[in-house]
Amino acid sequence: MSRENKTSWHVVYTKPRSEKKVEERLLKNGIEVYCPTYTTLKQWSDRKKKVELPLLPSYVFINMEERMRLEVLQDPGILNFVFWQGKPALISQIEIDTLKTELLRYETLDGEIGDEIIIEHGVFQGMEGVIIDKSKNQTSIYLSSLGMVLKFKN
Numbered sequence: 001m002s003r004e005n006k007t008s009w010h011v012v013y014t015k016p017r018s019e020k021k022v023e024e025r026l027l028k029n030g031i032e033v034y035c036p037t038y039t040t041l042k043q044w045s046d047r048k049k050k051v052e053l054p055l056l057p058s059y060v061f062i063n064m065e066e067r068m069r070l071e072v073l074q075d076p077g078i079l080n081f082v083f084w085q086g087k088p089a090l091i092s093q094i095e096i097d098t099l100k101t102e103l104l105r106y107e108t109l110d111g112e113i114g115d116e117i118i119i120e121h122g123v124f125q126g127m128e129g130v131i132i133d134k135s136k137n138q139t140s141i142y143l144s145s146l147g148m149v150l151k152f153k154n
Helices: 019-028 066-075 093-104
Strands: 007-014 032-034 038-044 047-053 059-067 078-081 116-118 128-134 136-142 148-153
Touching: 007 019, 007 066, 007 093, 019 059, 019 116, 032 093, 032 116, 059 066, 066 078
Parallel strands: none
Antiparallel strands: 007 059, 007 078, 032 059, 038 047, 038 148, 116 128, 128 136, 136 148
């Protein structure tokens, strides 16, 4: 594969609350995109609802060839590429895989609904949470410090 056709993970800066729409449009155009998300419980005056939010607000990772930069910038939700030392910031495949793995990492959690626990492994290691839901296959923990719910496979 020549250098010209090599894909790399780039980081783009998006308009506020545009991450998912940018991801959707680029995927529709055949471009590999990764927007890490988490699920949280949002409270409105009349109801509570679980919503999926970007882990890194206003940032999306795009795996593309360098020659596609201008094409990608045509997306109405993208403001610019993130630069590091005057060049587009590149993220290695290993770093993307690690991020995906850590966000999907599951651990067995002992306890019952209402129990306070400390997460022992992964990205959220050392954080305190409360078990808010438990089923045969999954345990949900609310991390008040981040305002988010994590789900762990049992």
